Amino acid sequence: MTEDILTVTNLKKYFVIGHSGLLKRESITVKAVDGVSFTVREGETFGLVGESGSGKSTVAYTTIGMYRPTAGTISFRGQNLFANKTRPLTLRKEIQIVYQDPGSSLNPRRSIKEIIELPLQIHRPDTNRMEQVVRLLEMVELPPDYMYKYPRMLGGGEKQMVAIARALATEPSFVILDEPTSALDVSIQGKIINLLIRLQKEFHLSYLFITHDLSLMRNVASRVAIMYLGKICEVAETAEFFRNPYHPYTQMLLSSIPVVSGEEEKLKPQKIISTGEIPSPVNIPSGCSFHLRCPARTDICSRVDPVMVEIEEGHMVRCHLYGQPEREGP
Amino acid sequence: MTVPPLIEIKNLHVHFSVYGGRLKVLDGVNFVMRSGERVGLVGETGCGKTTTMKAILRVLPMPPARIPQGEIYFKGRDILKMSASELTQIRGQGISMIFQDPTAALNPVFSIGEQLEAVIQHSADRAGQLSRQEIHQRAVASLQEVALADPERLLRSYPIQLSGGMRQRVCIGMALATSPELLIADEPGTSLDVTIQDQILRLLRKLVEERNTSIILITHTLGIVREMTDRVYVMYAGNMVEVATTKELFSSPLHPYTRGLMDAVPRLTGGGVSDGIPGRIPNYLNPPPGCRFHPRCPQAMEICRQEKPPSYKLSEDHEVACFLYQDSGKGA
Numbered sequence: 001m002t003e004d005i006l007t008v009t010n011l012k013k014y015f016v017i018g019h020s021g022l023l024k025r026e027s028i029t030v031k032a033v034d035g036v037s038f039t040v041r042e043g044e045t046f047g048l049v050g051e052s053g054s055g056k057s058t059v060a061y062t063t064i065g066m067y068r069p070t071a072g073t074i075s076f077r078g079q080n081l082f083a084n085k086t087r088p089l090t091l092r093k094e095i096q097i098v099y100q101d102p103g104s105s106l107n108p109r110r111s112i113k114e115i116i117e118l119p120l121q122i123h124r125p126d127t128n129r130m131e132q133v134v135r136l137l138e139m140v141e142l143p144p145d146y147m148y149k150y151p152r153m154l155g156g157g158e159k160q161m162v163a164i165a166r167a168l169a170t171e172p173s174f175v176i177l178d179e180p181t182s183a184l185d186v187s188i189q190g191k192i193i194n195l196l197i198r199l200q201k202e203f204h205l206s207y208l209f210i211t212h213d214l215s216l217m218r219n220v221a222s223r224v225a226i227m228y229l230g231k232i233c234e235v236a237e238t239a240e241f242f243r244n245p246y247h248p249y250t251q252m253l254l255s256s257i258p259v260v261s262g263e264e265e266k267l268k269p270q271k272i273i274s275t276g277e278i279p280s281p282v283n284i285p286s287g288c289s290f291h292l293r294c295p296a297r298t299d300i301c302s303r304v305d306p307v308m309v310e311i312e313e314g315h316m317v318r319c320h321l322y323g324q325p326e327r328e329g330p
Numbered sequence: 331m332t333v334p335p336l337i338e339i340k341n342l343h344v345h346f347s348v349y350g351g352r353l354k355v356l357d358g359v360n361f362v363m364r365s366g367e368r369v370g371l372v373g374e375t376g377c378g379k380t381t382t383m384k385a386i387l388r389v390l391p392m393p394p395a396r397i398p399q400g401e402i403y404f405k406g407r408d409i410l411k412m413s414a415s416e417l418t419q420i421r422g423q424g425i426s427m428i429f430q431d432p433t434a435a436l437n438p439v440f441s442i443g444e445q446l447e448a449v450i451q452h453s454a455d456r457a458g459q460l461s462r463q464e465i466h467q468r469a470v471a472s473l474q475e476v477a478l479a480d481p482e483r484l485l486r487s488y489p490i491q492l493s494g495g496m497r498q499r500v501c502i503g504m505a506l507a508t509s510p511e512l513l514i515a516d517e518p519g520t521s522l523d524v525t526i527q528d529q530i531l532r533l534l535r536k537l538v539e540e541r542n543t544s545i546i547l548i549t550h551t552l553g554i555v556r557e558m559t560d561r562v563y564v565m566y567a568g569n570m571v572e573v574a575t576t577k578e579l580f581s582s583p584l585h586p587y588t589r590g591l592m593d594a595v596p597r598l599t600g601g602g603v604s605d606g607i608p609g610r611i612p613n614y615l616n617p618p619p620g621c622r623f624h625p626r627c628p629q630a631m632e633i634c635r636q637e638k639p640p641s642y643k644l645s646e647d648h649e650v651a652c653f654l655y656q657d658s659g660k661g662a
Contacts (some may be wrong), residue, residue, distance in 0.1 A: 212524060278523065
């Protein structure tokens with residue numbers, strides 16, 4: 001049995017975006033993440049999928065330490081990430097991130113060498129930096145002379161490889177990939193993805209892979225979770241997830257994907273057609289937040305928020321259609 | 331007498347003058363479409379898809395752009411030789427365009443109503459006078475057509491008050507309000523979420539079918555092309571490298587670039603991701619000689635480095651610009 005490396009328990013992150021009322025100032029909050037729980041196992045790729053505004057990046061940024069959670073905890077190998085006011089270096093070193101757009105995540109005024117060196121200076125001051133930079137560039141299949149270049153001289157794919165090298169500089173065990181290929185062309189995406197898979201095997205990395213691309217998840221993740229408006233609606237092993245999508249939102253997402261072959265077409269749920277808009281996270285609908293767009297909604301959906309239930313082993317769904325436990329009134 | 335094609339582009343070259351030289355972006359583009367067709371145009375970022383379409387509408391900024399060679403015919407008339415007044419007639423009534431980013435396509439300081447009614451007013455001026463009332467009614471009708479609820483209120487609101495999906499619907503309504511013969515849709519769903527993109531594309535398909543409008547759909551997503559079009563042009567670095575019916579292109583892609591692109595798409599059926607195409611799109615200041623794809627091509631031959639491949643016609647509707655098919659097709 002593999003062990004859990006990251007455990008997120010009932011994570012909430014609210015942002016105050018303004019105040020209402022003149023005398024009785026009540027704050028207006030965006031519930032970016034509202035009660036999310038999941039675990040990432042050692043050595044796996046956990047896919048977190050959602051549309052814009054679903055809160056998937058907020059989960060990532062909270063994990064890396066850019067935000068403190070409003071409620072809930074994240075623990076890494078049993079250690080609470082928010083036990084201290086500032087996170088100890090030993091923990092920071094273990095968790096690294098690769099951002100979506102390498103065009104803006106690399107400092108344009110620093111050479112590639114300086115970019116990769118910085119985490120080495122902080123986390124591994126005793127190593128021979130030049131040697132390490134060369135080794136890291138080799139790891140991401142870039143020639144050593146790239147260290148003297150600047151980000152603007154590289155293509156999008158190459159920049160992303162530099163960002164990966166920088167993330168690996170601290171020798172982390174857990175890497176957050178926040179849409180690492182969505183700013184890239186599909187012809188380049190494959191190379192980055194296969195590089196990430198190879199590095200994962202070589203260094204036994206665990207990935208939290210954030211994306212909106214379900215077809216990509218099918219090929220990369222070991223388990224997939226779907227997020228909608230700050231909550232997870234479905235989690236399952238990848239193969240099971242695509243064979244039996246239960247949640248109506250998952251079905252809607254799958255049926256919306258443009259595919260390139262007939263075999264894929266057969267995998268798409270045919271009965272569900274995408275309708276409605278994604279509501280603003282400031283005004284989350286009552287009850288189940290998906291009920292306004294849901295083709296299978298019933299009376300209870302607008303009143304009661306469903307809880308997560310396990311339908312099959314490892315396959316969890318949060319929907320009234322699937323045996324909600326008994327509880328007191330609405 | 332034969333009817334001229336709706337759009338015919340012959341050997342179009344477009345160059346951009348920049349600091350340090352001249353970008354040779356389009357390198358002899360040929361393109362034909364008949365009335366009523368739904369044509370897809372696919373290729374990676376920066377391959378010249380949008381430049382080609384902007385050339386059709388003559389909205390390329392000149393300078394820096396220059397068209398040293400080439401002809402573009404709209405129903406037999408050369409767009410590049412038209413006077414300004416002839417052009418205004420074609421824009422809107424003949425050809426409309428939907429852009430990738432609806433936020434940038436709408437003016438933030440005018441209400442939806444002001445922008446939409448201006449378009450209707452403009453095209454009506456030539457067709458005969460319309461009263462304010464009639465213009466307003468047409469604006470309401472065109473918003474209803476794109477399935478937007480409460481059009482009266484929408485006409486009074488500003489782009490910032492609408493969601494991305496609604497803005498794109500407004501843009502579609504605006505493009506179709508003048509009943510164009512040809513609609514150019516430039517990545518109409520790319521900036522939107524996948525469930526919203528699906529809605530927009532379904533709406534677009536329905537409207538185009540109902541009105542029998544011809545459409546050129548520009549995208550880099552092969553799946554969208556497969557679902558939306560009858561025929562596809564594949565573009566690479568300023569050249570059309572392959573054209574075929576959608577069915578044929580997806581069942582038997584021929585050009586090494588098309589094949590690489592198809593392989594690179596992650597499948598819902600799983601099975602891992604292919605490495606994609608090595609290298610990246612060439613620099614247009616000094617594009618590679620011969621076939622512009624040869625530095626990235628797994629099957630490049632000696633001739634590819636020296637000569638530009640002509641388009642070989644392999645069947646009635648399958649052409650490919652690659653020396654691999656030199657013997658199997660006749661030069662077109």
